[in-house]
Amino acid sequence: MIGYYISLAMRSLRGTPILSALMIAAIAVGVGASMTVLTLNYMMSQNALEHKDSVLYAVQLDSWDPNQAADTTNEIPWQLTYPDATALLRSDIPTRQVAMHRFGFTVNLDESELRPFTANTRVTTRDFFSLFDVPFEYGGTWSKEADTAAVQSVVLSKETNEKLFGGENSVGKIVKLNGEPFTVIGVLKHWNPSPKIYDLNNNPFADSEELYIPFGLHRKFGIYSWGNTNGWTSRTAEGAEGYERFLLGEHVWIQYWVELDNAEQREAYEQFLTGHIHQQKEQGRFERPLKFALSAPSEWLVLNEVLENDNRVLGWASLAFLLVCVINAVALLLAKFLRKAPEAGVRRALGASRNAIFTQHLIESSCIGVLGGLFGIVLALAGLTGIRVLAMGQADQIAAMNWEMMLAAVGLAILASILAGLYPAWRISRTNPSVYLKTQ
Amino acid sequence: MFELKPMLSALWRNKVSALLIALQLALTLAIVSNATVIVKDRMEKVARPTGMDVENIIAATYMPIPTDYDMAGAVIADLDLLRRTPGVLDASVTNQIPLSGSGSAGTYFNEPNQEIGGENANYYQVDSHFIDTLGLNLIEGRNFTPTDEHVVGPNERHHSEVAVISKQFAEKLFSGESAVGRFFYAGNSDQPVEIIGVVEQHLGAWPGWSRAGNVVFYPLLVTDNHKRYLIRTEPGQRDAVFKEVEELLNNRDPQRVVQVETLSKNLERTYIGDNVMIKVLSLVMALLTFIVALGIIGLTIFWINQRTKQIGIRRALGATRANISRYFLVENSLIAGTGLVLGTAGALIINRLMVSEFSQPTLTLPLLAVCAIVLLLVSITAALMPAMRAANVSPAMATRSV
Numbered sequence: 001m002i003g004y005y006i007s008l009a010m011r012s013l014r015g016t017p018i019l020s021a022l023m024i025a026a027i028a029v030g031v032g033a034s035m036t037v038l039t040l041n042y043m044m045s046q047n048a049l050e051h052k053d054s055v056l057y058a059v060q061l062d063s064w065d066p067n068q069a070a071d072t073t074n075e076i077p078w079q080l081t082y083p084d085a086t087a088l089l090r091s092d093i094p095t096r097q098v099a100m101h102r103f104g105f106t107v108n109l110d111e112s113e114l115r116p117f118t119a120n121t122r123v124t125t126r127d128f129f130s131l132f133d134v135p136f137e138y139g140g141t142w143s144k145e146a147d148t149a150a151v152q153s154v155v156l157s158k159e160t161n162e163k164l165f166g167g168e169n170s171v172g173k174i175v176k177l178n179g180e181p182f183t184v185i186g187v188l189k190h191w192n193p194s195p196k197i198y199d200l201n202n203n204p205f206a207d208s209e210e211l212y213i214p215f216g217l218h219r220k221f222g223i224y225s226w227g228n229t230n231g232w233t234s235r236t237a238e239g240a241e242g243y244e245r246f247l248l249g250e251h252v253w254i255q256y257w258v259e260l261d262n263a264e265q266r267e268a269y270e271q272f273l274t275g276h277i278h279q280q281k282e283q284g285r286f287e288r289p290l291k292f293a294l295s296a297p298s299e300w301l302v303l304n305e306v307l308e309n310d311n312r313v314l315g316w317a318s319l320a321f322l323l324v325c326v327i328n329a330v331a332l333l334l335a336k337f338l339r340k341a342p343e344a345g346v347r348r349a350l351g352a353s354r355n356a357i358f359t360q361h362l363i364e365s366s367c368i369g370v371l372g373g374l375f376g377i378v379l380a381l382a383g384l385t386g387i388r389v390l391a392m393g394q395a396d397q398i399a400a401m402n403w404e405m406m407l408a409a410v411g412l413a414i415l416a417s418i419l420a421g422l423y424p425a426w427r428i429s430r431t432n433p434s435v436y437l438k439t440q
Numbered sequence: 441m442f443e444l445k446p447m448l449s450a451l452w453r454n455k456v457s458a459l460l461i462a463l464q465l466a467l468t469l470a471i472v473s474n475a476t477v478i479v480k481d482r483m484e485k486v487a488r489p490t491g492m493d494v495e496n497i498i499a500a501t502y503m504p505i506p507t508d509y510d511m512a513g514a515v516i517a518d519l520d521l522l523r524r525t526p527g528v529l530d531a532s533v534t535n536q537i538p539l540s541g542s543g544s545a546g547t548y549f550n551e552p553n554q555e556i557g558g559e560n561a562n563y564y565q566v567d568s569h570f571i572d573t574l575g576l577n578l579i580e581g582r583n584f585t586p587t588d589e590h591v592v593g594p595n596e597r598h599h600s601e602v603a604v605i606s607k608q609f610a611e612k613l614f615s616g617e618s619a620v621g622r623f624f625y626a627g628n629s630d631q632p633v634e635i636i637g638v639v640e641q642h643l644g645a646w647p648g649w650s651r652a653g654n655v656v657f658y659p660l661l662v663t664d665n666h667k668r669y670l671i672r673t674e675p676g677q678r679d680a681v682f683k684e685v686e687e688l689l690n691n692r693d694p695q696r697v698v699q700v701e702t703l704s705k706n707l708e709r710t711y712i713g714d715n716v717m718i719k720v721l722s723l724v725m726a727l728l729t730f731i732v733a734l735g736i737i738g739l740t741i742f743w744i745n746q747r748t749k750q751i752g753i754r755r756a757l758g759a760t761r762a763n764i765s766r767y768f769l770v771e772n773s774l775i776a777g778t779g780l781v782l783g784t785a786g787a788l789i790i791n792r793l794m795v796s797e798f799s800q801p802t803l804t805l806p807l808l809a810v811c812a813i814v815l816l817l818v819s820i821t822a823a824l825m826p827a828m829r830a831a832n833v834s835p836a837m838a839t840r841s842v
Contacts, residue, residue: 022734029727037720067556106505106697118503118697178665179506221507222594222665234627242595309798310717313478317471321724324467328735331460335742390716392709423456 002363009364016336020368023332027372027413027420030325032379034318035401035409039384041315042405043398044205044307048193049132049297052259055095056131057266057294059088059256061277065232066287073303076293077230078201079252082218087276089125089147093269094258096131099215100124101254102199102227105177107211109164119160119210121177122199123223128212129155129188131259132198137161139171139186146214152177155186155212178221182213194397197297199255200304201227205398218247225253250285258294266294322416329420333365337428344428345436358429365421366414373413377406447771450747457739462779465815468732469783470790473803473811475721477791481801482714490707491606491641492538493575496529496673497703499537500685503666504696511663512591514693519569521692522669525684527677532573532670533661535565536645539706543645548656550613550622552630559612561605561654562644565662571604571639573672579607581620581637588636588659599629600658604637608653633658647710678702729818736822740768744830751830752837761831768830772823773816780812787811 013020049056060076061084062069069075080088085099103123108116122128125147129136142153154175161170170184195204217223222243231251240248260266273292280286295303337344344357380401387399401409451458502518504511515533522531536543547558564570568584584604592598603624610619623632642655673681686698744751751764791803 019738022738026731026734029731033724033727104503106503108505116505116697118699176505234629241597245597246595308713309800310713313794313798313800314717314720317475317721317724320467320471321728324464324471324728325731327460327464327467328731331457331464331735332738334457334460335739339742339745386719387716390719391712394709394712427456 005360005363006367008360009367012340012364013367016339019332019336023329023336023368024372024375026325026328026332027369027417028375028379030322030416031373031376031409031413032383034322035376035380035405035412036383036387037311037314037318038408039380039401039405040387040395040399041307041311043400044195044311045301046193046195047298047301048195048197052133053296053298055259055261056297057258057260058297058300059258059273060293060295061273061286062288062291063250063252063280063286064288068232069288073305074293076291077252078255078304079228079230080254080256081250081252082247082254084276084280085254085256088256088273091269091272093260093265093272095261095265096127096259098125098128098131098257099254100128100199100256101225102201102209103213103223104226105211105213106179107160107164108176108179110174110176114164117163120207120226121211121213122209123213123215123217125215127259129186131257134191135189137187137189138169139184142185142214146216148216150217150220151214152180152182152217153185153214154182155188156184157188157208157210157212158190160210161187177211177213180221186212188212192397195301195306197301198257199227200300200306201255203394204304204306205394219243227253229253260294270294322412326416326420329365329368329417330423333368333421333424334427337361337424341428341431342436344431345433348431348433349437354429358425361425361428362418362421365417365425368421369414369417370410372417373410376413377401377409380409443767443770447767447774451771451774454743457743458775461736461739461775462782464732464735465776465779465819466783466786468728469780469812469815470786471728472725472815473783473787473808474790474794474800475725476811477801477803477807478794479718479721479725480807482718486711486714486718488643488647489641490539490643490647491574491576491639492703493672494539494703494707496675496678497574498671498673498678498682498685498700499540499703499706500669500671500689500698500700501537501666502668502689502696502698506695507665509695511667512661514696515661515667517692518669518689519567521688522671522685523569525681525688527673527681529672529674530569530573531672532569533567534570534668534670535662537668537670537701537703537706538574538645539643539647539703539710540645540701541706541710546626546656548609548613548627549625552625552632553628554625555628558627559609559654560651561609561656562646562649562652563656563658565658565660567659567661570657570670571637573670574642575672576642577640578604578637579640580618581635583637584657584659589661590659591661591663594662594664596662598660598662599626599631599633600660601632601634602636602659603633604639604657605635606642606653606655607638607640609655610635610638612654647707648713729815732815733818733822736772736819737826740772740823740826741829744768744826748833748837749840751833752835752840755833755835756838764831764833765827768827769820769823772819772827776816776819780816783815784808784812 061080062076063081064070064077070077072078089099101123103121104118105121106116107119126141129141146153161167170187173184174181175184192208196206229251233250236249237245260269277286277290384399388395519531522528543562545560545562547560549558567589568586571578571583588602613624619635619638622635643652644655646652685700689698787808794800795802
């Protein structure tokens with residue numbers, strides 16, 4: 001029966017080509033616009049660490065200005081000071097923990113034609129790779145001692161290894177960073193989560209780093225942050241001079257994550273953090289009320305407002321647009337069905353039930369939905385291409401549609417057209433056949 | 441004279457269709473007016489003057505490869521080379537690139553040893569060529585001279601005795617009084633900095649910052665591990681010079697990595713988010729209006745077809761063509777008017793949500809009125825064509841039985 005209704009529907013659509021085209025266009029444009037924006041918002045809200053949501057936590061400590069809370073959504077600085085980060089690293093409660101920040105080196109090879117280049121670098125403790133599930137192609141991470149002592153080891157991203165060594169196993173080879181020799185101890189597989197959940201400072205949709213070096217190298221290279229460094233006082237690290245004054249100062253620039261596998265571990269860690277803050281308070285630091293936060297990856301994305309107000313506004317605008325398109329389709333379907341009322345009258349007189357008439361017309365509107373959805377996908381792909389151009393290459397990873405989103409587009413179109421068809425189909429199934437039989 | 445009573449009873453018989461059109465117009469007005477106010481706000485933001493000769497400026501960043509590198513010596517040699525290059529008007533060294541999204545800021549006070557109530561500003565460390573290189577308009581006081589310049593090592597405590605600031609920042613610090621010759625203090629320091637000049641306008645490193653336009657320039661060269669140059673070219677020479685800069689600097693000294701960018705590109709990149717909002721919302725508005733207009737045309741045609749006989753009878757009974765067209769136009773205006781009244785209420789409610797939940801600008805009544813009038817005109821125009829056609833129905837239709 002459904003097959004017959006579908007063929008009836010197609011015949012009916014062909015019977016009124018202009019009206020049908022208008023309805024399909026209305027649904028297609030509505031679905032195209034909303035899927036463009038919803039795809040963007042969906043991709044921006046991806047959580048690459050979803051599978052670890054119950055064990056990973058971003059750590060924040062409120063070491064800020066006693067006169068004024070930090071300017072973040074939960075009024076705690078996003079990052080830690082270097083002294084706090086190194087103190088936290090001494091705890092053995094977390095299963096894994098990472099202190100890290102972004103930096104940059106010049107890279108060159110001895111006896112190579114390759115032109116020197118600058119590379120975004122992550123300065124981090126050794127657990128980074130296992131904590132964030134970063135896959136290795138060759139080799140592995142550095143030893144525990146490299147987190148505190150100056151060991152010149154480096155892990156290359158897949159792309160950097162291709163650039164420097166043509167993709168071969170380069171473990172054991174020497175790379176010059178800022179002119180100093182570093183030994184390659186590991187090469188990663190392709191890894192580029194977007195949004196860059198482990199470091200949402202600066203641009204959450206930037207690419208992952210090209211190099212990874214141990215956390216114990218700060219003093220040797222005078223390493224500072226290529227990300228954000230925020231301070232609130234110039235009375236800082238009294239007595240220290242030069243680089244030590246920066247390193248030990250009261251400004252935040254280190255990101256900190258811990259892995260706590262169960263409630264007891266988490267409770268113990270909270271006690272440890274409380275103890276650390278109390279201890280610092282005795283030394284005149286942490287003058288604000290005691291406050292810290294442990295946020296799971298999903299909470300971290302929300303706190304950092306990765307999906308901005310503008311994205312939400314566009315999301316609502318596109319849904320409202322789809323609603324207008326649906327109302328438009330209701331009006332046009334009503335007009336179309338009422339014009340075919342005599343036909344329905346004849347079918348009723350020949351014994352078709354009201355339900356049969358209703359189903360037939362609902363199927364006709366679903367056909368409009370399927371066609372509208374297919375055109376809608378094309379429009380959404382065009383819309384996303386437009387966004388990629390407008391974003392000058394910064395949205396290449398997020399303005400892209402996967403199969404799920406395409407299926408969602410057709411689903412949305414069918415849902416919209418069924419909603420649009422409900423009232424007109426009901427209305428026509430209630431027509432009184434005798435009226436039409438008389439005039440014919 | 442508008443035949444309101446029969447019109448209303450006819451509308452009542454078609455109440456669902458009429459309501460659907462009114463509802464579409466209401467939603468359209470609510471969306472279009474709120475989108476317009478956002479687009480207007482963003483266009484104003486993008487059009488703010490930067491205060492610079494953006495079109496003709498190139499920025500170059502270099503990082504030396506060896507760790508023990510004579511930064512100060514390299515800067516002098518590089519600037520000398522750049523300034524002698526054909527097509528280059530002037531060149532300057534800086535700690536940050538304007539409009540790049542990366543820079544430094546501090547808190548400033550007009551009294552020494554303060555803790556609270558300071559004013560934030562974006563600060564630059566530059567040389568005496570900087571103001572001319574950017575093409576900033578010095579409206580008061582004097583430019584830096586080479587004797588004002590100081591070189592300090594990385595992580596060394598440093599302090600400049602003089603500074604040039606932006607007019608906007610001067611007004612914040614001294615509430616409108618002349619700033620030249622007065623002093624300010626960085627952070628909770630007790631060392632005064634004398635203001636020697638004021639520039640009219642400069643958006644700084646982050647045009648999207650809430651305090652963009654608050655800027656301080658110090659005549660300092662900090663010899664940290666990278667330096668940036670700004671190069672202003674003669675009009676039309678930018679792209680030619682752009683191609684040469686990296687080669688030029690690398691040929692003078694290959695022991696480093698040089699990256700070159702243009703300020704126009706930075707400016708474009710700065711406003712990506714705003715441009716997406718402007719373009720997407722404008723497209724939504726245009727499509728929405730178009731779809732609503734198509735809907736009105738479709739439905740008016742349908743009604744007229746349904747009422748062909750009624751029109752014929754009216755014509756036979758003496759109604760003129762104008763009477764018939766007017767009937768459909770007035771009927772359409774009634775529906776549109778109802779929709780737009782509903783839409784006005786909807787627009788104001790939605791705007792309240794936009795302001796409180798998504799920090800968007802407030803919708804003003806004149807703007808809302810303009811949007812409503814435009815939509816009314818669109819709906820009348822859409823109904824015009826079918827209404828004129830209705831007038832062509834022959835009075836003879838009255839005598840036929842469908």
